Amino acid sequence: MAFKNIGDYIIKAVKVNKTFPNGVQALVDFDNQVHRGEVVVIIGPSGSGKSTFLRCLNGLEEIDSGSIVIDGIPLDNKKKNLINIRKEVGMVFQSFNLFPHMTVLDNLNLAQLRVRKKSKGEATDTSMNLLEKVGISDKAKAYPIQLSGGQQQRVAIARALAMRPKVMLFDEATSALDPEMVGEVLDVMKNLAREGTTMVCVSHEMGFAREVSDRVIFMDAGAIVESGTADHFFDSPKEERTKLFLSQIL
Amino acid sequence: MHSNSAKSNFWHKFYCSSFFDISLFITLVLILVGFFFQGSQNLGYEWQWEQIPSFIFSYEDGNLVLGPLMQGLGVTLKISAISLVFAFILGLGTALLRLSNSFVGQALSLFYLETIRNTPLIIQIFFIYFVVGPVVGLGRFPSAILALSLFEGAYASEIFRAGIVSITRGQWEGAHSLGLTTFDTYRYVILPQAIRRILPPLTSQIISLIKDSALVSTIAIYDLTMQAQSLISETFLTFELWFTVAVIYLMVTVTLSLLVGYLEVRFQIND
Numbered sequence: 001m002a003f004k005n006i007g008d009y010i011i012k013a014v015k016v017n018k019t020f021p022n023g024v025q026a027l028v029d030f031d032n033q034v035h036r037g038e039v040v041v042i043i044g045p046s047g048s049g050k051s052t053f054l055r056c057l058n059g060l061e062e063i064d065s066g067s068i069v070i071d072g073i074p075l076d077n078k079k080k081n082l083i084n085i086r087k088e089v090g091m092v093f094q095s096f097n098l099f100p101h102m103t104v105l106d107n108l109n110l111a112q113l114r115v116r117k118k119s120k121g122e123a124t125d126t127s128m129n130l131l132e133k134v135g136i137s138d139k140a141k142a143y144p145i146q147l148s149g150g151q152q153q154r155v156a157i158a159r160a161l162a163m164r165p166k167v168m169l170f171d172e173a174t175s176a177l178d179p180e181m182v183g184e185v186l187d188v189m190k191n192l193a194r195e196g197t198t199m200v201c202v203s204h205e206m207g208f209a210r211e212v213s214d215r216v217i218f219m220d221a222g223a224i225v226e227s228g229t230a231d232h233f234f235d236s237p238k239e240e241r242t243k244l245f246l247s248q249i250l
Numbered sequence: 251m252h253s254n255s256a257k258s259n260f261w262h263k264f265y266c267s268s269f270f271d272i273s274l275f276i277t278l279v280l281i282l283v284g285f286f287f288q289g290s291q292n293l294g295y296e297w298q299w300e301q302i303p304s305f306i307f308s309y310e311d312g313n314l315v316l317g318p319l320m321q322g323l324g325v326t327l328k329i330s331a332i333s334l335v336f337a338f339i340l341g342l343g344t345a346l347l348r349l350s351n352s353f354v355g356q357a358l359s360l361f362y363l364e365t366i367r368n369t370p371l372i373i374q375i376f377f378i379y380f381v382v383g384p385v386v387g388l389g390r391f392p393s394a395i396l397a398l399s400l401f402e403g404a405y406a407s408e409i410f411r412a413g414i415v416s417i418t419r420g421q422w423e424g425a426h427s428l429g430l431t432t433f434d435t436y437r438y439v440i441l442p443q444a445i446r447r448i449l450p451p452l453t454s455q456i457i458s459l460i461k462d463s464a465l466v467s468t469i470a471i472y473d474l475t476m477q478a479q480s481l482i483s484e485t486f487l488t489f490e491l492w493f494t495v496a497v498i499y500l501m502v503t504v505t506l507s508l509l510v511g512y513l514e515v516r517f518q519i520n521d
Contacts, residue, residue, distance in 0.1 A: 097424030110428070110438055114438065
């Protein structure tokens with residue numbers, strides 16, 4: 001796949017350091033830039049800092065030093081900047097994190113009403129369109145528990161999209177799913193990628209990476225070991241650590 | 251051998267039957283009541299149940315008039331209801347402060363919680379009525395409400411806190427990732443789930459509040475307990491009145507339990 005170097009940087013992370021209270025260094029002088037419209041897949045062994053990096057991008061983890069700028073907004077101590085960044089950055093979690101006491105529709109509507117200050121009618125229109133898009137508009141009135149894992153994750157994707165974010169983060173979005181449900185979620189993600197959504201995905205789905213990613217990053221011990229196209233990783237990985245890791249997951 | 255096992259099987263079934271349970275229970279109750287009446291007869295106590303109804307309701311000139319016990323119940327319910335509202339506000343506020351990042355907030359809530367939880371309610375009532383009351387000009391009724399709200403609020407705060415921390419981190423992260431503020435996250439995501447979980451212990455706390463409100467009789471507020479005390483000093487119907495008062499409290503609290511039981515079923519969440 002040709003490298004679609006379209007547009008400026010939407011994510012700029014420079015010399016980011018993050019150490020957890022238990023002493024684990026999750027990110028070490030971590031640099032990464034993401035272009036507008038780019039699809040980046042981050043792979044790496046557990047504990048390599050890939051999820052931490054995603055969680056730093058929308059302020060779910062505070063960074064110790066370095067800088068993160070998203071669409072021109074610096075991620076700093078200012079509450080207003082944090083909220084503005086979270087408005088523009090959607091996130092999909094491994095464990096869905098849907099609100100169990102609300103219907104699917106209310107899950108999608110909540111942030112549109114409270115954060116985007118839309119009217120109920122407008123929000124519902126957006127929500128129904130998105131549910132249609134992820135193929136579960138018939139479940140709008142259902143509660144999350146009544147859905148399968150794959151359906152719940154598709155609701156979670158629609159919920160994040162309802163904010164019309166400029167960047168979508170996927171934190172192992174298919175890892176908690178039964179094997180037969182992985183496909184339906186990946187299909188939704190692939191469609192988003194083809195539409196030009198900027199995406200940063202922590203994922204071990206190499207098929208997905210090969211099909212839609214512009215860049216694959218292999219991380220270990222809080223730093224980037226190797227970065228390149230998916231084909232590069234499949235055909236000619238340079239680093240020994242990368243080869244070892246790929247031989248284990250492929 | 252065969253007949254023997256059939257026989258033991260019969261007895262096993264008998265012991266496990268609800269018939270056996272119920273008859274055992276009835277026998278026990280009858281024995282207790284028997285002891286009680288024998289004891290009261292030995293005392294030479296003269297039962298006069300016929301006087302009790304007039305303390306509850308009476309007819310005067312064809313109109314139904316509330317007796318002193320019902321008036322007392324009214325005061326008890328009023329004090330309990332007002333204190334309940336304040337106790338919940340205080341409890342929730344304290345829990346939120348305790349969970350906040352503010353050191354002062356945490357220290358304040360901890361100080362409140364530990365002082366109130368570790369001193370007897372009756373001392374708090376006396377302290378507020380006899381010490382704080384005259385200084386800031388609090389009357390009997392406001393003093394009683396303040397004391398009860400502070401006391402029950404401390405316990406309610408621990409219940410609220412337990413409910414809030416029982417909600418998984420993922421719910422916070424889901425809400426935060428959508429850009430919801432902490433306030434909105436509490437209001438729309440965390441508290442609605444927490445309240446459903448803490449409904450049972452919260453009900454116990456409301457029941458405690460109603461029962462604890464009997465202590466306001468010590469500062470001469472004419473609640474249900476105080477009315478009973480004053481009737482007893484007039485009529486000497488000690489046994490009948492305390493029985494009646496106990497049954498009235500029981501009726502109020504059992505009604506409440508049933509109501510909450512119904513609410514719990516209605517708001518059943520699936521998580």
